[in-house]
Amino acid sequence: MKISDFQTKDVINIVDGKRLGQVSDLELDLRQGRIDSIVVPTDSRFFGLFGSGTEVVIPWRNIVKIGADVVLVRLDETKLYKQDDEPLAR
Template sequence: MKISDFQTKDVINITDGKRLGQISDLELDLKQGRIEAIVVPGYSRFMGLFGGGTDLIIPWRNIVKIGSDVILVKMDEMKENNYDERDREARLYDEQNSRMDRVERIERLDRSQRRTI
């Protein structure tokens, strides 16, 4: 099978039925002549070009079946990764809001100081 044949197949997680995307790359063990893992771009990327999504690296041992149209994988830890991503996004949101609060306080202080002068 050619690498280009791999890249046209959808990767499906059989644990939750979620479509993970298509393979963008392979990790190879050149000494052993084996595929170590498949790489699927993170969900926040657009066509693998834009965005800073992290790639999902799926070890070869997690591949259950390679069919004519799909590759079935078993990824139990996907729930943990999704939680980590939501947690990171929540922290970024909180940081952004606290920055906005600080800017508003500084602007109010600046306005009040101008009135007193």
């Protein structure tokens, strides 16, 4: 599967049914050749240009199912990050 295939899918949290957005990036483990997590930008940015620019980082283990149109995730252990990778308080 290509990253462009991920970027066309909606990410849905199965815990509350909320649509989180679409995958913007992947975090890779280059030594083991696998995906560590997916990154989904929050809706706080205006066309990706203005705002705080927080992202939801979802570990690969939290992905429940990758379907034709959606990626289902469980967000119990997810962290929010600013653009400069400073953890945000929850």
